[in-house]
Amino acid sequence: MEKLLMSSRNFSDLVWRQIYESSTYKLLEKKDPFFKIMSALDNLRVSADYNTGSIPSASAWGLYATTCLFKPCNIIEIGTFIGRSSIAMALGMADSGIKEGEVHTCDFSNDIKLPSIENASIIQYPMQSSTMMLEKIVAANPDGKKFDMVHFDGRLQKSDYDLLNGLRSPDMIFALDDFEGMEKGVINYINMKKTKLLDSYQLVLPPSPLLLRDFDFHDSSSTALLVPNSSFLLPG
Ligand SMILES: C[S@@+](CC[C@H](N)C(=O)[O-])C[C@H]1O[C@@H](n2cnc3c(N)ncnc32)[C@H](O)[C@@H]1O
Incomplete structure (x- = not known):
């Protein structure tokens, strides 16, 4: 018998469609206030020691929607900068009813104080x-609290894998x-594949521009996801 082979592109857009759809319809009234907060964060650039790129709107909403869908309670992020991604994930936790959610985020070249959520x-x-951040989290975590989402917008360091x-x-x-x-996301992925971190995971490529247009996003997103097989349920 032949198998049903799904291409990475089709599979990825199927996953993203479900993620964007779930937030667009359920959380429509949150969209305007969300993007007002995102725009205001751009003003923080003046206090940057290292003024660099931040995530586009399609990625910010993608992270928000991913957080709303999977409902992580504790998140680790590499690469704070002006905090568009940190705040997007924190809002996702808060808006999906997670109580006392935490985002731990580091930046080795900036000290920009983010607004509270x-x-x-x-x-x-x-x-x-x-x-340094991961070592501090481990040291302050005698009860062995577990983290259920990460966002990497910086380059992982060799010593990070075991800590993670x-x-x-x-x-x-x-x-x-x-x-x-061969940007940092792909390099991080290649390096993670060499460790045990990604056994039994599916790679979800960034959403295609065509899919994003269906949700009224006219910029692009380079956010990929790695989702454990155990998070997928097939019908039937
Ligand atoms: C592209 S910016 C992050 C943008 C941010 N996510 C946002 O939405 O505004 C990446 C930042 O991460 C920092 N960075 C890169 N690798 C890092 C690492 N391993 N540890 C800490 N900071 C890192 C860079 O110096 C830079 O300031």
């Missing part, structure tokens, strides 16, 4: 590397920014 905490590690492995829940969702060409 009601019902979610953003714990910043300014001027600190990912390894110790902090992850078995169904951790990975979101990787800059997943194109």
